[in-house]
Amino acid sequence: MAQDKKLVTAITPMDVDFAQWYTDIVKKAELCDYSSMKGCVILRPYAQAIWENIHNIFDGMIKESGHENVAMPLFIPESLLQKEKDHVEGFAPEVAWVTHGGSEKLEERLCVRPTSETLFCEHFSHIVHSYRDLPKLYNQWCSVVRWEKSTRPFLRTREFWWQEGHTVHETEAEARQETLQILDNYAELAEKYLCMPVIKGRKTDKEKFAGAMETYTIEAMMHDGKALQSGTSHYFGDGFAKAFDISFANREGGMSYAHETSWGISTRLIGGIIMTHGDDSGLVLPPAVAPIQVVIIPVASHKPGVLDKAREVAQTLKAAGIRVKVDDTDNSPGWKFAEYEMKGVPLRLEIGPRDIENNACVLVRRDNREKTVTSLDGLADSVKAMLDVFAKAIYDKAKANMDNNTIKATTLEEMKNNISEKPRFVKAMWCGDLACEEKIKEETGMPSRCMPFEQEHISDVCPVCGKPAKHMVVFGIAY
Amino acid sequence: MAQDKKLVTAITPMDVDFAQWYTDIVKKAELCDYSSMKGCVILRPYAQAIWENIHNIFDGMIKESGHENVAMPLFIPESLLQKEKDHVEGFAPEVAWVTHGGSEKLEERLCVRPTSETLFCEHFSHIVHSYRDLPKLYNQWCSVVRWEKSTRPFLRTREFWWQEGHTVHETEAEARQETLQILDNYAELAEKYLCMPVIKGRKTDKEKFAGAMETYTIEAMMHDGKALQSGTSHYFGDGFAKAFDISFANREGGMSYAHETSWGISTRLIGGIIMTHGDDSGLVLPPAVAPIQVVIIPVASHKPGVLDKAREVAQTLKAAGIRVKVDDTDNSPGWKFAEYEMKGVPLRLEIGPRDIENNACVLVRRDNREKTVTSLDGLADSVKAMLDVFAKAIYDKAKANMDNNTIKATTLEEMKNNISEKPRFVKAMWCGDLACEEKIKEETGMPSRCMPFEQEHISDVCPVCGKPAKHMVVFGIAY
Numbered sequence: 006m007a008q009d010k011k012l013v014t015a016i017t018p019m020d021v022d023f024a025q026w027y028t029d030i031v032k033k034a035e036l037c038d039y040s041s042m043k044g045c046v047i048l049r050p051y052a053q054a055i056w057e058n059i060h061n062i063f064d065g066m067i068k069e070s071g072h073e074n075v076a077m078p079l080f081i082p083e084s085l086l087q088k089e090k091d092h093v094e095g096f097a098p099e100v101a102w103v104t105h106g107g108s109e110k111l112e113e114r115l116c117v118r119p120t121s122e123t124l125f126c127e128h129f130s131h132i133v134h135s136y137r138d139l140p141k142l143y144n145q146w147c148s149v150v151r152w153e154k155s156t157r158p159f160l161r162t163r164e165f166w167w168q169e170g171h172t173v174h175e176t177e178a179e180a181r182q183e184t185l186q187i188l189d190n191y192a193e194l195a196e197k198y199l200c201m202p203v204i205k206g207r208k209t210d211k212e213k214f215a216g217a218m219e220t221y222t223i224e225a226m227m228h229d230g231k232a233l234q235s236g237t238s239h240y241f242g243d244g245f246a247k248a249f250d251i252s253f254a255n256r257e258g259g260m261s262y263a264h265e266t267s268w269g270i271s272t273r274l275i276g277g278i279i280m281t282h283g284d285d286s287g288l289v290l291p292p293a294v295a296p297i298q299v300v301i302i303p304v305a306s307h308k309p310g311v312l313d314k315a316r317e318v319a320q321t322l323k324a325a326g327i328r329v330k331v332d333d334t335d336n337s338p339g340w341k342f343a344e345y346e347m348k349g350v351p352l353r354l355e356i357g358p359r360d361i362e363n364n365a366c367v368l369v370r371r372d373n374r375e376k377t378v379t380s381l382d383g384l385a386d387s388v389k390a391m392l393d394v395f396a397k398a399i400y401d402k403a404k405a406n407m408d409n410n411t412i413k414a415t416t417l418e419e420m421k422n423n424i425s426e427k428p429r430f431v432k433a434m435w436c437g438d439l440a441c442e443e444k445i446k447e448e449t450g451m452p453s454r455c456m457p458f459e460q461e462h463i464s465d466v467c468p469v470c471g472k473p474a475k476h477m478v479v480f481g482i483a484y
Numbered sequence: 485m486a487q488d489k490k491l492v493t494a495i496t497p498m499d500v501d502f503a504q505w506y507t508d509i510v511k512k513a514e515l516c517d518y519s520s521m522k523g524c525v526i527l528r529p530y531a532q533a534i535w536e537n538i539h540n541i542f543d544g545m546i547k548e549s550g551h552e553n554v555a556m557p558l559f560i561p562e563s564l565l566q567k568e569k570d571h572v573e574g575f576a577p578e579v580a581w582v583t584h585g586g587s588e589k590l591e592e593r594l595c596v597r598p599t600s601e602t603l604f605c606e607h608f609s610h611i612v613h614s615y616r617d618l619p620k621l622y623n624q625w626c627s628v629v630r631w632e633k634s635t636r637p638f639l640r641t642r643e644f645w646w647q648e649g650h651t652v653h654e655t656e657a658e659a660r661q662e663t664l665q666i667l668d669n670y671a672e673l674a675e676k677y678l679c680m681p682v683i684k685g686r687k688t689d690k691e692k693f694a695g696a697m698e699t700y701t702i703e704a705m706m707h708d709g710k711a712l713q714s715g716t717s718h719y720f721g722d723g724f725a726k727a728f729d730i731s732f733a734n735r736e737g738g739m740s741y742a743h744e745t746s747w748g749i750s751t752r753l754i755g756g757i758i759m760t761h762g763d764d765s766g767l768v769l770p771p772a773v774a775p776i777q778v779v780i781i782p783v784a785s786h787k788p789g790v791l792d793k794a795r796e797v798a799q800t801l802k803a804a805g806i807r808v809k810v811d812d813t814d815n816s817p818g819w820k821f822a823e824y825e826m827k828g829v830p831l832r833l834e835i836g837p838r839d840i841e842n843n844a845c846v847l848v849r850r851d852n853r854e855k856t857v858t859s860l861d862g863l864a865d866s867v868k869a870m871l872d873v874f875a876k877a878i879y880d881k882a883k884a885n886m887d888n889n890t891i892k893a894t895t896l897e898e899m900k901n902n903i904s905e906k907p908r909f910v911k912a913m914w915c916g917d918l919a920c921e922e923k924i925k926e927e928t929g930m931p932s933r934c935m936p937f938e939q940e941h942i943s944d945v946c947p948v949c950g951k952p953a954k955h956m957v958v959f960g961i962a963y
Binding site: 038040041042045046047048049050053054056057073074075076077078079080081082084085098099100101102103104105106107108115117124127128131132143147148150152163164166 | 519554555559577585603606626629
């Protein structure tokens with residue numbers, strides 16, 4: 006059969022060439038395609054389904070806490086973008102500009118949104134008049150554009166899909182609380198649903214978002230030891246509010262400026278899933294976001310009753326809320342096994358005449374290929390339990406990878422040596438001076454990832470200048 | 485109270501100035517805001533929630549019939565747009581052009597997608613090789629841009645949100661069936677969920693989509709007698725397939741070109757809801773898409789037990805899957821009544837100390853303000869039943885408006901006279917010649933809306949040329 010060729014043209018092993026392994030998976034698992042629009046990707050149905058599952062989980066979380074979705078224009082007039090100085094400096098060099106509408110040259114250039122702080126701020130200035138109007142807890146799901154020079158699917162593309170939350174509050178305390186609450190939501194999404202352990206922390210001033218007072222982040226470690234910034238939450242203070250005049254009549258009868266936050270996660274999380282859980286057979290998907298949680302492969306499906314039983318089992322599982330697919334094509338079982346391993350389906354359910362006789366089926370885990378003969382009685386519960394075990398197992402494996410590749414260092418020399426073989430997270434102290442942070446990056450190639458909330462005392466002094474240390478910082482090479 | 489002012493500044497009555505009435509509702513019901521991005525709107529939370537409900541209903545329908553969502557790039561290189569002659573002629577005059585990325589001038593201009601046939605076709609040419617790869621039933625939810633000169637919220641804006649389905653099939657028959665099946669889905673969405681009666685039919689060649697062989701449409705009548713094209717489904721034949729080389733190994737061992745369709749509905753449906761059901765007190769929302777289906781207004785809420793009971797009732801309704809909100813603010817009941825009438829909430833539930841004593845509440849319908857004392861026992865069922873009655877009532881009212889304002893004509897004179905007072909649908913025969921269709925538009929101001937599937941025999945001849953008639957056509961002035 007022609008399609009059996011796929012089995013032969015396996016993907017590049019991850020230890021041979023991790024970048025090529027990644028590219029192979031993106032193609033073979035049918036996640037993305039390219040178009041003549043350079044630097045952008047097409048999300049094929051399988052990737053889009055993963056993204057929709059992420060969307061639904063996170064959208065549910067924020068709606069539960071009172072957030073509302075809106076839709077802002079795609080374009081930002083140049084003059085609007087320029088209203089907040091730090092923000093425009095950060096983004097203007099990498100935006101796409103619309104100069105013509107139809108056959109006419111526009112009076113003012115429009116940038117395609119790289120992020121929408123300016124649009125949200127302008128809108129807030131229209132609708133916020135009194136403390137009674139606060140807070141506004143808004144979010145939008147959309148795509149944004151940043152004119153990157155080198156691109157990789159999910160990790161860095163000129164257009165990517167994300168959610169951007171923008172909130173405006175009466176007090177600094179409320180805005181700070183929002184910033185951290187969302188960071189907790191991000192960590193929950195990553196750890197509980199994507200099975201991806203993360204370090205929560207604050208970015209250094211050098212690494213924070215353009216225009217933010219403080220940026221918080223969740224940082225994950227990929228299989229190769231590199232970091233993936235997986236979600237960020239920004240506290241703006243009243244800087245944007247002053248630039249855009251978002252002021253309101255306060256409780257004391259005076260006027261105050263509002264306090265703002267913004268926060269985002271994007272389709273780069275799919276890149277994170279690939280590089281956290283994948284192996285040489287392809288994707289390994291966390292059950293919570295897997296488009297197919299269980300694939301049913303009928304064995305000897307020409308024998309009477311096998312296909313019917315497979316479909317009956319599928320109905321039972323579907324009714325219990327499990328995402329299930331029966332592959333009843335005439336492809337060989339070997340081809341099917343390889344195909345759904347490539348696609349990272351958590352569980353394979355094999356069922357043939359002998360299984361049916363025994364009122365049983367065989368469940369095979371994607372992560373370790375462990376086979377379990379399972380009764381058809383109470384099957385939905387057995388499957389759910391096994392999906393939970395599976396989720397915990399891939400989380401634990403990722404956590405072990407992070408723990409085993411996180412090292413403490415007290416000197417620049419140690420920092421360098423620790424990453425000579427492969428990228429790792431290096432924990433080191435820091436005095437808080439930009440010059441020392443830059444020196445570390447220059448010498449080791451590692452930017453700071455964050456100042457973790459869980460601080461440890463590694464030494465008393467900064468490894469660069471020897472002055473008293475203020476923070477423990479995690480350094481790492483990042484995607 | 486400052487907010488009570490809203491009651492005074494009521495909206496313009498629809499019979500005084502329908503356009504101003506529409507604009508007033510869009511603002512007062514907090515559906516849209518403007519930004520410095522001219523010609524575009526912001527969808528505020530209330531409009532976005534309506535759109536998400538429409539999205540979820542239709543997305544469920546098409547997933548049930550095997551369609552899958554994807555995400556295509558926002559940009560189309562100029563050379564790609566130009567691959568299909570009729571298509572580019574239709575769209576090029578109204579697209580926005582990106583000419584610069586960051587500080588660099590691009591080698592080739594990129595248009596911001598006005599629709600994505602070209603991108604889908606290029607992708608199909610990559611992934612369709614054999615009849616075994618067919619059909620591909622794809623859809624995407626996104627926004628598109630058309631550089632309109634005059635704009636109105638929902639009805640015509642430079643950016644709008646929509647879904648665009650694109651499918652590719654082995655045979656003409658399958659593609660034709662898809663085109664019509666989707667039209668049925670659109671009609672079901674409009675009639676069953678939006679309570680908006682529609683005429684299903686085929687567009688004349690003059691009015692069809694750029695590049696399509698046939699365009700099918702659902703046409704609704706607004707309160708003022710004008711038409712709203714509410715959804716279109718296009719059959720492309722193999723024209724795009726030839727332009728983009730979407731060919732495949734067929735069952736006979738040769739090569740064939742694939743047959744395609746595309747179809748879309750957009751946020752203009754929200755404009756349709758406003759103008760179909762709204763009245764001088766504001767919006768009237770179909771229950772299926774209303775963000776709030778029941779608003780609970782506690783009466784004498786300072787009395788002990790009232791607020792608790794109101795919240796208990798809300799919990800009961802919420803548990804039954806009803807979208808409910810308790811307004812426990814200190815605004816006056818009068819203000820609250822006006823506010824939720826403006827927002828078109830289908831049912832108002834009033835509950836006070838005396839009601840509680842009687843184990844009852846009062847339900848008030850938004851459409852006719854009819855009050856019904858209702859037992860708290862089995863309340864969720866009573867509310868659901870009343871929402872169904874409400875939906876049928878507003879559908880029937882809209883249907884009566886369409887029926888009462890649809891007229892048959894056999895001469896140009898009659899056509900003109902029938903719309904001298906107000907816009908109406910005019911049914912007339914047509915010979916099929918473009919010249920006659922153009923003459924009718926010139927003389928009466930009415931373009932053709934469609935050739936309805938339900939044909940009637942009005943006369944034997946075309947009212948313009950007197951030659952034998954081929955079709956009955958509905959003419960009407962459209963938004």
